[in-house]
Amino acid sequence: MKALHFGAGNIGRGFIGLLLSRAGYEVVFSDVNKTLVDALRERGEYTVTLADDKQERIRVAGVTAIDGTDLAAVASAVAEADLVTTAVGVNILKHIAPGLARGIERRIAAGAGPLHLIACENAIGGSAQLKAHVYGHLDEETRRGADAVCAFPNAAVDRIVPIQHNEDPLAVTVEPFYEWAVDASVMFPDFKRIEGVHYVNDLTPYIERKLFTVNTGHASAAYLGNLKGYETIQQAMADDALVGEVRAVLDETGAVIVRKHGFDPEAHRHYIDTILGRFRNPNLTDEIARVGRSPIRKLSPNDRLVGPALLALEQGNEPDALAKVMAAALRFDYPDDPESAELQRSLADRGAGATLAKYTTLPPEHPLLLLALKQFEALAAELQS
Numbered sequence: 001m002k003a004l005h006f007g008a009g010n011i012g013r014g015f016i017g018l019l020l021s022r023a024g025y026e027v028v029f030s031d032v033n034k035t036l037v038d039a040l041r042e043r044g045e046y047t048v049t050l051a052d053d054k055q056e057r058i059r060v061a062g063v064t065a066i067d068g069t070d071l072a073a074v075a076s077a078v079a080e081a082d083l084v085t086t087a088v089g090v091n092i093l094k095h096i097a098p099g100l101a102r103g104i105e106r107r108i109a110a111g112a113g114p115l116h117l118i119a120c121e122n123a124i125g126g127s128a129q130l131k132a133h134v135y136g137h138l139d140e141e142t143r144r145g146a147d148a149v150c151a152f153p154n155a156a157v158d159r160i161v162p163i164q165h166n167e168d169p170l171a172v173t174v175e176p177f178y179e180w181a182v183d184a185s186v187m188f189p190d191f192k193r194i195e196g197v198h199y200v201n202d203l204t205p206y207i208e209r210k211l212f213t214v215n216t217g218h219a220s221a222a223y224l225g226n227l228k229g230y231e232t233i234q235q236a237m238a239d240d241a242l243v244g245e246v247r248a249v250l251d252e253t254g255a256v257i258v259r260k261h262g263f264d265p266e267a268h269r270h271y272i273d274t275i276l277g278r279f280r281n282p283n284l285t286d287e288i289a290r291v292g293r294s295p296i297r298k299l300s301p302n303d304r305l306v307g308p309a310l311l312a313l314e315q316g317n318e319p320d321a322l323a324k325v326m327a328a329a330l331r332f333d334y335p336d337d338p339e340s341a342e343l344q345r346s347l348a349d350r351g352a353g354a355t356l357a358k359y360t361t362l363p364p365e366h367p368l369l370l371l372a373l374k375q376f377e378a379l380a381a382e383l384q385s
C-alpha cells in the first residue's frame with residue numbers, strides 16, 4: 001500500500017508520515033524543499049524523537065520523496081497511490097491541486113480503485129477546500145468520474161511540532177500527545193483503517209473543539225506573549241498573569257463549544273488543563289514566530305479567533321478576551337512573515353479599524369470589531385504609558 005503525502009515538513013514527518021508508516025504504508029512525500037526531498041530519497045528513513053523525559057527515538061523507514069514542482073511526477077504518484085494526505089498549510093492547497101487533478105484524470109482513464117484524499121491542515125473543512133481547488137482543474141465529465149472514485153474526508157489533527165533546529169534535516173522532535181480525527185461519513189465502504197486515527201461520523205465538534213481550544217489558546221499565548229517581549233510559548237506560559245488571560249479566552253471558547261456541541265463542562269475543563277500543560281512542555285522550545293505565523297489567516301472569519309468570537313456573540317456573550325487577542329494579533333510584527341508584513345503595512349496605511357474590517361471581512365460597525373478596536377486602543381494606551 002502506497003500513501004502519497006504532500007508536505008515533508010514538521011507535521012508531515014513528525015505525525016502523518018509516522019502513523020502511515022506504522023500502519024504499513026510505503027510513504028512517498030511530495031515537497032518543494034530540495035534538501036528534504038534529496039535526503040528522504042537518499043536515506044529512505046528518518047527519526048522522530050518524543051519530547052518527554054524518556055526522549056524515545058522512533059525510526060520511520062520505507063519512505064521516499066518526489067519533487068513537488070515536477071507536475072508529471074506528482075501526477076504519476078497520485079495515479080499510483082492508495083491514499084493521499086496533505087500537511088502543507090491551508091493556503092498552499094491551491095498549489096498542489098493541478099498535480100492532483102492530472103493524477104485523478106489518469107486514475108479515471110485507467111479504471112483505478114477509490115481514493116481518499118485527506119487534508120491534515122488547521123482549518124475547518126480543509127479537505128473540502130482541497131476538493132474545490134482540485135475540481136477547479138477538472139472538466140465537467142471528469143468531475144462526475146471523480147465523484148465516483150474520490151472522497152475528500154475532512155480531518156482534525158493535533159500534535160505540537162515546533163520548528164526544528166537539528167543538524168539532520170530529517171530529524172524531528174514532537175510532543176508525545178496526538179489526535180487525528182477523520183470524517184468517516186464520506187468515506188468509501190470497507191476502507192483500510194489507520195491505527196491511531198479516530199473515525200467519526202460528524203467531524204464538526206472535533207475540529208471546532210480542537211481549533212477553538214488548542215489553536216485559539218496557542219494563538220493567545222503567542223500574540224499576548226509577543227506584546228510582553230517573549231520569544232517562546234514556554235516563556236509566555238511561565239507568566240501567571242498571561243496564563244490567566246489565556247484561560248479567560250478559553251473560558252469564552254469553552255462556553256461556546258460546550259453549548260453548541262453539548263460537551264460535558266467538567267470534561268472540557270480537563271481538556272483545557274491538558275492543553276495548557278502541553279503548551280508548557282519543558283522538553284520543547286516552540287517559537288512565538290511559528291505559533292503566531294500567518295496572522296491574516298488567523299484573523300479570517302472561520303478561524304480560531306473570529307470564528308468562536310462570532311459564535312459567542314450569537315449566544316449572547318461578549319467575547320472581550322478574544323477581542324483582546326484579535327487586537328494583539330495586529331501587533332504581531334515579524335517582517336519575515338509575509339502576512340505579518342502585509343498586516344503592518346495595512347495598519348500604518350489604514351489604521352486598526354479598517355485593517356480589522358478588511359481581514360475579518362466583517363462590516364466596520366460590527367459589534368466584534370468595535371470590541372476589538374476598544375481593546376486595541378487600550379493596548380496602545382498601555383504600551384505608551
Ligand SMILES: NC(=O)c1ccc[n+]([C@@H]2O[C@H](COP(=O)([O-])OP(=O)(O)OC[C@H]3O[C@@H](n4cnc5c(N)ncnc54)[C@H](O)[C@@H]3O)[C@@H](O)[C@H]2O)c1
Nearest residue numbers: 007009010011030031032068087088089090121122160161
Ligand atoms: N506543526 C504543528 O504543530 C502542526 C500541528 C497540527 C497541524 N499543523 C498544520 O499542518 C500544516 C503544516 O504545518 P507544519 O508545521 O508541518 O509546516 P512546515 O512548514 O514544517 O511544513 C510544510 C511543508 O510543506 C512544504 N510545501 C510547501 N509548498 C508545497 C507544495 N506546493 N507541494 C508540496 N509541499 C509543499 C514545505 O516545503 C514544508 O516542508 C499546516 O496546515 C499546519 O497548520 C501543524
Ligand SMILES: O=P(O)(O)OC[C@@H](O)[C@@H](O)[C@H](O)[C@H](O)CO
Nearest residue numbers: 122157158159160161215218291
Ligand atoms: O499551524 P498554525 O499556523 O495553524 O497554528 C500554529 C500552532 O498553533 C499549531 O501548529 C499547533 O502547534 C498545532 O495545531 C497543534 O496541534
